[in-house]
Amino acid sequence: MNRIRRVLGRSSSSTHRLGALCLLLALGGCNEKAEPVAAAAPVVEVTTVSVQAVREWDLFNGRISAIDAVDLRPRVSGYVDRVAFREGDEVEKGQTLFVIDPRPYREALASAQARLARARATVRLATEQDRRGQALVKQSALSREEGDIRSASLAQGVADVNAAVAEVATAQLNLDFTQVRAPFSGRVGRAMLTLGNLAQADQSILTSIVSQDPMYVYFDADEQSLLRYTELLGKGQRPGVSNTVRVGLANDVGTFPLTGTVDFLDNQVDPATGTIRVRAVLPNPERRLTAGLFARVRLEGGSETRAVLIDDRAVQTDQDRKYVYVIGPQNQALRKDVTLGRQLDGLRVISAGLAAGDRVVLNGAQKIFYPGMAVEPKEIAAPTQQASTAAPQTPVAK
Structure with missing residues (x-):
């Protein structure tokens, strides 16, 4: 009988110990449940919107043209005795290019x-x-x-x-x-006739030459622009023909690094296109300009005004709507729809939607997943325009 009690006593003690162990494990599991950690607000670069003075410009499409261009022909007939230049080189006025058997x-x-x-x-x-x-x-x-x-x-x-x-x-x-010479300085093309070929006087084309510096840019201004310019000229708000133009080539995205001066306005409007031909002179010391290149031409269109300008990188697109993120009072990224105006040296005129003093997200908009999201703004200097100019968005086709 005593032996049975000892066995039951040991069994009861083991049961109590097992229950206590289960209780401790349960309590430990409850204590290990951690509180959720709040995610850090993403850092975004912001800039304060300011109002700057801009001058309106009209944007046109144009083509670069050489001031002097010639298809070089011989004045006497004979067989080509020597080609005295390297194709594609620049030559000086009076330099011998071909020698016809003398x-x-x-x-x-x-x-x-x-x-x-x-x-x-x-x-x-x-x-x-x-x-x-x-x-x-x-x-x-x-x-x-x-x-x-x-x-x-x-x-x-x-x-x-x-x-x-x-x-x-x-x-x-x-x-x-018999010494065929360059009539002016410029870049020579390929030799159309080579050693031993017969050159006919005033007929055979030997090569071509185009001048290099300065260059022309031709563009066509529409009737509305012409009438507006004439009205401004009458009011004394713009000079006569000699207006400054800014020119950008196909690889000058959003910029117009070249400066020239209008030197010619045609004497009549083309009734078929409703445009008038305009020409400007551009210096070309670095030889960036080549005859035939496409060019975008900005021509001063009006008086100076003040406008809200922001970096064009801050503008986001939602289907057909444009918007920016501005920083709210609680450092929240708030969406504001904006109306875009003219573009200027990487800056964008905002016609509606922003006011001076608004802080706009410039870099880091991809970190904002929804309007009202908390962010950590980092202030950077506001970009400034390189010149007090603004150009329209839609160019007039050449």
Whole structure:
């Protein structure tokens, strides 16, 4: 009986210990449940919106053109004896580009010089005969008719000398023309005729040359712009033809680094297109401009105004709507729809939706997952425009 009690006692003690262990494990599990940790607000770069002075510009499409351009043709016929340039190089005015076989023209010059010498010898003889004849006529030793004949022979000899002089000059010109020279400084194209080929005077194209500095840019202004410019000119709010233009090439995204001056306005509007041709002169010391390049031209369109400008990178797109994130009073990223205006050197005119003093998210908008999300703003300097200009969004087709 005592043995049974001892066994039951040990069993009861083990049961109590097992229950206590389960209780401790349960309590430990409850204590290990951690509180959720709040995620840190993302850091975004913001800039304060300011109002800046801008001048309105109109934007047009244009083409770069050389001031001087020529298809070089020979003035005399002959076989090409030498090509004296490297294709694609820049050449100077007067530089020899082609040499046409000069031998026939040297012989022609020598022949003309010989005829001139003969004519001069004839004149010397006729002069002496006329002098003697006039003396004999005065002594009645020679008839007046014979004296007149001698005078006429002298006059004819003088005319022959003049003709021979002209022939020599022509022969010398033809010989000089065998050296085909650059009529102006510029960039030369490829050689259309090479060594041994026959060049026909005034027909065969030898090569082409285009001048390099300065260059023209041609563009077409629409009627509305022309009328507005004329009205502003009448009010004294813009100069005459000599207006400043800013020009950007295809790789100048959003910028217009080149500056030129309008020097020509056509005398009539093209009724088929409703546009008028305008030309500006651009310096080209670095040879960025090449004839035929597409160009975007900004032409001053009005007086100076003040506008809200922000970096174009801050503008976000939601289907057909544009918006920006601004920082609210509790450092919340609030969405504001905006109306875009003209673009200027990477900055964007905001026609509606923002006011001076608003803090706009410039970098880090991809970290904002929903409007009202808490962020940590980091203030950076507001971008400024490079020039007080603004251009319209839609260019006029050339």
